[in-house]
Amino acid sequence: MKKMNQTEIKEILTKYQTIAVVGLSRRYEKDSYRVATYLKAHGFRVVPVNPFADEILGEKSYKSLLDIPAEIQKQIEVVNIFRRPEDVSLIVEQAVKLKSENGAPNVVWMQLGIVNAKAAETARNAGFTVIMDKCIMVEHRDLFPVEA
DSSP states (O other): OOEEEEEHHHHHHHHHHHHEEETTOSOSHHHHHHHHHHHHTTTTTEEEEOTSSEEEEEEEEEESSGGGGGHTTTTTOEEEEOGGGGGGHHHHHHHHHHHHHOOOOOOEEOTTTTHHHHHHHHHHHHTTTEEEEEHHHHHHHHSSSSOO
């Protein structure tokens, strides 16, 4: 399994701006909510994916990646996953379907504590860059520190 270095992660966080956050909670105390809030505050477009919410952070929420309208699907560059490891394979399958239809997304990012080697291999075989067991917010904060 290839481990992403800081230069590669910085390139991803610079190049891509539209992120589908799968498992984005409506609850402000949840990590997914805090991370998505941070991403929005730093200029990223967040597309919420949560089957139990109509809207999160002022954005329409979708039941799954496949339920996102086609014109928005084409804009998604990163699929950021906040789900249990055993749920990741289905999400990767959906991302692969989107990529085959739209040429995007390009990155599957499994948040800190989320590891699914089989799903990662599936994603890599479909042409995705895969980041696993890392927090996108922590990586961004470390690579792009705010000037004091």
